[in-house]
Amino acid sequence: MIETKILPVSDLEKDRESIERAAAILREGGLVAIPTETVYGLAANALSPESVQKIFVAKGRPQDNPLIVHISQICELLPLVERVPPKAQKLMEHFWPGPLTMIFPKSEKVPLVTTGGLDTVAVRMPSHPVAQAIIQAAGVPLAAPSANLSGRPSTTTAQHCIHDLSGRVDAIVAADDCQVGLESTVVSMVCDPPKILRPGAVTREEMEEVIGPVDLDRAVTAQLEEGAVAASPGMKYKHYAPKAHVVIVEGDLEQYARFVNSQERPGVYGLVFQGEKEFLEKPCLEFGAMDDPAQQAHWLFAALREMDELGASEVYVRCPSKAGVGLAVYNRLLRAAAFEVITL
Numbered sequence: 001m002i003e004t005k006i007l008p009v010s011d012l013e014k015d016r017e018s019i020e021r022a023a024a025i026l027r028e029g030g031l032v033a034i035p036t037e038t039v040y041g042l043a044a045n046a047l048s049p050e051s052v053q054k055i056f057v058a059k060g061r062p063q064d065n066p067l068i069v070h071i072s073q074i075c076e077l078l079p080l081v082e083r084v085p086p087k088a089q090k091l092m093e094h095f096w097p098g099p100l101t102m103i104f105p106k107s108e109k110v111p112l113v114t115t116g117g118l119d120t121v122a123v124r125m126p127s128h129p130v131a132q133a134i135i136q137a138a139g140v141p142l143a144a145p146s147a148n149l150s151g152r153p154s155t156t157t158a159q160h161c162i163h164d165l166s167g168r169v170d171a172i173v174a175a176d177d178c179q180v181g182l183e184s185t186v187v188s189m190v191c192d193p194p195k196i197l198r199p200g201a202v203t204r205e206e207m208e209e210v211i212g213p214v215d216l217d218r219a220v221t222a223q224l225e226e227g228a229v230a231a232s233p234g235m236k237y238k239h240y241a242p243k244a245h246v247v248i249v250e251g252d253l254e255q256y257a258r259f260v261n262s263q264e265r266p267g268v269y270g271l272v273f274q275g276e277k278e279f280l281e282k283p284c285l286e287f288g289a290m291d292d293p294a295q296q297a298h299w300l301f302a303a304l305r306e307m308d309e310l311g312a313s314e315v316y317v318r319c320p321s322k323a324g325v326g327l328a329v330y331n332r333l334l335r336a337a338a339f340e341v342i343t344l
């Protein structure tokens, strides 16, 4: 157990001391959980193998699961990569800073422990002003996976970070709740057309408007066959899961309600869209309006965590739409459910 400092930031100027403290810990090789617009990230100096190694230990993360390197200005990208393809340049101009991670051939500067042994590196420029201020003050790029214990839902509030990481990291920068609520879109720029390995708030359609066709990796919506190599190593693990057994239920509201209401075991919960509670005879939580995937994204992980607090043992989830940002919500739910989908 190490002592974890809580560094509050509600106002960038007034709380400058917290930013400087976080940056100093990072420069000295420590671990700091920081807010971003997607989810909270567990940051370390991306160029120091010893510091990055601590992330894997603190999270209990498999060593072959690569980390995203966070920068605060475009000029910080060049030393990390071998080259920047023209399409990446265009995506950067449109979507950075923001929830888009791009994969490039890595330079010698990036240690293999950061990339999970791969010869490519994932880079993102977050838009959250606190994340930007910390990267700038630290003066080094920051490797930062989601700030949760490996396998659990990612953390979208300071309180969730404190719950998962107290005693395991040097500091937690406690700011507001994350606006997006799901991890960034990950797109590989080492192939042409570029390929989405993980969907997020920046959608395929939005990217296609800027650079033309973009592929979608099969693993986004399908389970990998035994022994297959994952383009995105993180996608092969059971992920984002509460303690309860999660099942996605495809069907209309009436079918869903009849199905869940007929489950007679104790600990059965529903996870439904806004306004649907009254149709269920079982306890349930809502995770956003049916036609508002951005709202579902914002609430999903908090709702999955709340299921644990409530002691749910089985959670039946209304199936979200798979269009636009909905694809990202569906992708996370599929992994939380270990691909268990019931179609009514």
Ligand code: AMP
Pocket (backbone or CB within 6 Å): 065, 066, 067, 068, 103, 115, 118, 120, 121, 122, 144, 145, 146, 183, 184, 186, 197, 198, 231, 232, 233, 234, 235
């Ligand atoms: P997290 O930081 O927890 O959101 O996880 C980052 C995810 O980004 C990993 O689980 C991978 O799926 C993906 N990723 C990071 N770097 C690479 C890379 N070089 N190649 C492919 N996928 C990557």
Ligand code: MG
Pocket (backbone or CB within 6 Å): 145, 146, 154
């Ligand atoms: Mg993660």
